[in-house]
Amino acid sequence: MTRSIISLLLRAFVVLTGTALATFTLLWNAPGDPATAIAMARYDSLLTEDVIAQVRAEVGLDAGFWPAFKGWIVPLLSGDFGYSSVTGRPVWPDLVSAISYTIPTAFAGLAIGLSLAIPLAIIATRHPGSWLDRFAVAIASLGAAIPAFWLGLLLILLFAVKLAWLPAMGARTPAHVILPALTLGLGVAAALTRIIRSGILEARQQPFLPAFTRRGVSARDLGRAHVAPHAAIPVITVLGLELAFLLEGIVMVEVIFSRPGLGSFLVNAIGARDFPKVQAVVVITALLFVVINLAIDVIYRLIDPRIGTQDA
Amino acid sequence: MTLTVSGLSAERSGRIILHPTDLSIKPGARIGLVGASGSGKSTLGHALVDALREQKARVAHVPQSPDEALDPLRGMAFHWREAERALGLPHDADHQQALFRALKIETGDLRKRPWGWSRGMQQRFVIAMALIGAPDVLVMDEPTSALDPVVAARTMVLLEDYLSIRKTAMVLITHDLGLAAQWVTRLMVLDAGRLVEDRPTTEVLNAPQSVVAKSLCTHRNWLELPC
Amino acid sequence: MLELQNVSVKYGKVQILTGISVSLPAGQTLAVVGESGAGKSTLIAAILGLVKLADGHITWVDAPVNTCRPSLVMQEPRAAFNPVLPLRRSIMEPLRARGETIADTRLAQLCARLELPLDLLERKPGEVSIGQAQRAGILRGLIAGSPLILFDEPLSALDAVTQKHTAQLIADLQRDLGFAALIVTHDLGYAAAYSDEIAVLRKGRIEEITPTPAFVQNPQSQYGHELREAAFDLGALGYVA
Numbered sequence: 001m002t003r004s005i006i007s008l009l010l011r012a013f014v015v016l017t018g019t020a021l022a023t024f025t026l027l028w029n030a031p032g033d034p035a036t037a038i039a040m041a042r043y044d045s046l047l048t049e050d051v052i053a054q055v056r057a058e059v060g061l062d063a064g065f066w067p068a069f070k071g072w073i074v075p076l077l078s079g080d081f082g083y084s085s086v087t088g089r090p091v092w093p094d095l096v097s098a099i100s101y102t103i104p105t106a107f108a109g110l111a112i113g114l115s116l117a118i119p120l121a122i123i124a125t126r127h128p129g130s131w132l133d134r135f136a137v138a139i140a141s142l143g144a145a146i147p148a149f150w151l152g153l154l155l156i157l158l159f160a161v162k163l164a165w166l167p168a169m170g171a172r173t174p175a176h177v178i179l180p181a182l183t184l185g186l187g188v189a190a191a192l193t194r195i196i197r198s199g200i201l202e203a204r205q206q207p208f209l210p211a212f213t214r215r216g217v218s219a220r221d222l223g224r225a226h227v228a229p230h231a232a233i234p235v236i237t238v239l240g241l242e243l244a245f246l247l248e249g250i251v252m253v254e255v256i257f258s259r260p261g262l263g264s265f266l267v268n269a270i271g272a273r274d275f276p277k278v279q280a281v282v283v284i285t286a287l288l289f290v291v292i293n294l295a296i297d298v299i300y301r302l303i304d305p306r307i308g309t310q311d312a
Numbered sequence: 313m314t315l316t317v318s319g320l321s322a323e324r325s326g327r328i329i330l331h332p333t334d335l336s337i338k339p340g341a342r343i344g345l346v347g348a349s350g351s352g353k354s355t356l357g358h359a360l361v362d363a364l365r366e367q368k369a370r371v372a373h374v375p376q377s378p379d380e381a382l383d384p385l386r387g388m389a390f391h392w393r394e395a396e397r398a399l400g401l402p403h404d405a406d407h408q409q410a411l412f413r414a415l416k417i418e419t420g421d422l423r424k425r426p427w428g429w430s431r432g433m434q435q436r437f438v439i440a441m442a443l444i445g446a447p448d449v450l451v452m453d454e455p456t457s458a459l460d461p462v463v464a465a466r467t468m469v470l471l472e473d474y475l476s477i478r479k480t481a482m483v484l485i486t487h488d489l490g491l492a493a494q495w496v497t498r499l500m501v502l503d504a505g506r507l508v509e510d511r512p513t514t515e516v517l518n519a520p521q522s523v524v525a526k527s528l529c530t531h532r533n534w535l536e537l538p539c
Numbered sequence: 540m541l542e543l544q545n546v547s548v549k550y551g552k553v554q555i556l557t558g559i560s561v562s563l564p565a566g567q568t569l570a571v572v573g574e575s576g577a578g579k580s581t582l583i584a585a586i587l588g589l590v591k592l593a594d595g596h597i598t599w600v601d602a603p604v605n606t607c608r609p610s611l612v613m614q615e616p617r618a619a620f621n622p623v624l625p626l627r628r629s630i631m632e633p634l635r636a637r638g639e640t641i642a643d644t645r646l647a648q649l650c651a652r653l654e655l656p657l658d659l660l661e662r663k664p665g666e667v668s669i670g671q672a673q674r675a676g677i678l679r680g681l682i683a684g685s686p687l688i689l690f691d692e693p694l695s696a697l698d699a700v701t702q703k704h705t706a707q708l709i710a711d712l713q714r715d716l717g718f719a720a721l722i723v724t725h726d727l728g729y730a731a732a733y734s735d736e737i738a739v740l741r742k743g744r745i746e747e748i749t750p751t752p753a754f755v756q757n758p759q760s761q762y763g764h765e766l767r768e769a770a771f772d773l774g775a776l777g778y779v780a
Contacts, residue, residue: 211381212371214361214442216398225394229385304385349669349698431575431637460574461725462762465769487698489644490774531703533777534728537755 009299012290020076020279024069026050027275037273038085073278081283082276094265099284102254102261105180106246112185113192113242118245120189121196136193143190148249152183152256159305160241169258180257184249188242195238196231203230229303236303240296247285314338315369315449315481320359322352330355330505337449340479344492346511346528347502356502357451357485364449372442374452378434381441382426388437389422392444399445411440414474415467432463439471451483452477456491468495489528493517501525540564541586541604541687541719546595548581555581556743559595563736565686567714568720570751572766573740579723586721587611599687607687608637612680614692616672619679621757626675627655627660633683641682652712653678670701677709681716690722694729705713706733722764727766728775731755739763 035056043051056062063071075082081091124136159179160168165175204227212222251263258264262281269277315337322330323411330352337343345353357373363369383392384385396403412418415436426434435458442450455471456464475482486492492499492513499516501509501524510524520526541563548556556578562619575580584590586597588605599607610633613619620629634641650657653674664672674695680688693709695701710733713720724730730737730751737754739746739762746760755776758764770776 206383207380208383210358211373211375212383212394214358214365215395216365217394218398221394221398225386225390226383230383348700460777461727461773462574462765462771465772468772469606487700488774488778489699490772491699494774495774527700531700532774534703534726534732534775535755536779538779 004301008294012294016283016286017291020073020198020283021069023279024072025041025065026069027278029064032152032273052126066224072276073196078200079104082278084274084277086272091276094277095262095280095284097251098260098262098265101259102250102263104177105184105253105259105261106243106250108177108181109184109188109246110243112181113188116189117186117192117196120193121200124193124197125200125204135182138196140190140193143186144194146187146190148183148187148252151186152180152253154181155179156256175210176257176259180253180259183253183256184246187249188246191242191245192235196235199231199234201229201260203227206230236296236299240292243292244289247288315364315367317360317363320356320363322359328505329505333359333507334358335500337483337523338479339448339481340476340524341481341498342497343481343483343495344489345483345485345502346487346489346492346499347524349487349523350504351502352505353485353502354453355505357483358497360483362452367451368443370447371451372445372447372457374435374439374442374450376454377458378426378438381398381438383404384426387423388420388429389424391437392422392427392441395441395444401445405452407444408440414470415440415471422457422463432459435459436463436467439467443474446478447480449481449483451485453485454487455484456486467521476484489532490534493532499525501528540600540758541721542598543586544595544598546585546597548578548585548590549592549593554593554743555699556585559745561738561745561748563687563719563721566713566717567736568722568734569736569738570734571721571723571740572725572727572730573762574725576745577740580691581743583611583691583721583723586687586689607669608681608683608685609687609689610680610685612676612688612690614695615663615696616669616676620672620674622664625661625663626667626672629664630660630679630682633679637683639683646682649681650677652715653708657712668706670697673697673705674708677712684716685718687719690720690724691724692724693722694726702729709733725742726775727770731770732768732774737763739766740765755780765770 005220035052039052039055040124042055061068072082081095083090084094120136120140123131127133156168156179158189159166166178167173168179204305206226209226210220212226213219250261251266253259254261254263255267262284266278266281268274313394316335319332320330320335321328321332323501330434345356354376361371361373388393392408395405409418412420417433417436417440420429420433420437422489429437435455435515439452439455442452456468459467471482474480482494482496484496490498497508497513499511500507501516501522503522503524509516509520509525516525517529517532520529541664543561544560546556546559547554559582561569571579571582581590585592586604586609599609604702608619610634620626631641647657650660655671655674659667659671661677663673667675673693677693690709697705706729711719722730723732727737728779731754734751736748737751738748739760740760741760741762747754747758747761749759754763755767760769767776771778
């Protein structure tokens, strides 16, 4: 067990280092002169060669690739994300504030997705092939086909404009999280319903189940104690991927609903060529991925200890 | 009390795999269901157990392989408790230990999951579990095929002792007439989903009537030694 | 003659086989019996050169054993074949690997001996019975004409009647083709009926090697005795009155 934890951590380390290096390389080699862009963002019209050269030196772009990379990565190892190359303010407080908006949206979206998908899948699998089942699958397919930006606009139109029940733009009150979370959640629910449904149907094919029925175990207990855990394994795998899609979708949703989260933070930073901010978002996202995957690995091992053990 | 079931049949995708079959089981009977693979003997075993369960008779079934009897995600203790609960019994650690001792699996770690045990021990655990409710009939489908011969033979001896004290009937499903002849007094021979012979073991061995029974008898043992 | 001298195999720190010394003369049959986990499959892997020996050597007529290119008949007939290819392709694999072919008449002969209709070879493994699949597996073992054929539980997937029938087919072919057979089995009945010598393997060691008629009467080792008793209890061996 200790050995597998060490190997998991080692893998996480490699992923994070690779991501940091790849991002830095990409940004470094991106077309256009970053110093000019920064100077433009900072000083608007005062664009002399001197100013651009001064910016270049100040931001550390004149030192060459490796010194610049080192200048970024070494402080990062101790948790220092550096300073915005546009405003000169530290990146970290802004980043924290952005995350504090994004996390609730993400979790609310996931919660809505799961609380819709699980009951829907269970109802659908009660009579596989029935009209109810086919209806649920159709709804789920439709939901998966609708892009988040369109669904978001639809929801704004209905709940904010027509009915005026919910606020749409910004993040002033807790109620502001509802529509973005709903947009995310409906997408998640659509994908998960089909996966949970097929997970349950597949779990019901396990060869040992008839023996439990002959032993007198009730259908209810059979479902809870034996079908559910087997159905959960593929669902957990997909849940990890689903969280990744969620992060992707959140950028779109935050822009649509003008929420000041990680997505808006990233879009603004890219627009302003604010390298330290962009890099910070990428590193944080990669870290999040690694943590999610670690958590999924651990949950796997709890449900099915055959995974990752050699004596299986 | 003699248990009787009639008209057991089964079909799969429109094809009849078991023609209507009647069966009666006296207390403490030793019945062998023999036939080639695909003759419908496992199907008859399942139909028999399901029919007896419907009559509220106390019947237990041991499938061919432990993979068909145990959930790999659940611990052995869980399986045991669940089987007790299914029979409406409270947990009885002494009874459990007695059954484990009878089948020589008392060294097994109940916290482990099935795959933490050897296949032989898993199979004997499943047999022990079948005995929890002191059934009147124990239906065993190829109980020895998952076991090493020495363990298989020992298990059959221990089981026979245990069952004969309690007057429990045993239905042994096997393709191996040599095995059946050793342990049962009445043979039911199946061929293509039909019961073709149902007579005392010695009669079948001495004068098989059907083609299948004749073939089974010719190929009964590998080698016969003088007494 | 196959000869194993003081063969030991380790997986990591675990000793799987310890000091195995046996010999199998050309054309003869050696049965290796023992419980699961005794090292029977590792013994076969060692002869096929699939595992590294920690000690000892394996020879065929004083040359390394791979010079005689032993072939293998596996336990699970269906799993032993590529499920999407017709049987013929898999059966011919040992020949193709050596760039050889087989005369049609010769193939037809072997098929006839194994009671395999020629057109059956065009089917996929899932489309034949398990007995046919195992006979196809035996055909693959024979096709390259190897003087040494290893059988890993060749009958355990078959039912009792098919087992005895298939065993007789193997024995008849062996008499005519003259290959040496090393048969790994847990079934003492099969070993007793069809081998010249029986080796008892237990916990990676040979407990005894005894000529079969003598073993059936009176095994030398304690475990040999237990196996013999079990074979009677399970009806593999019987008494005639």
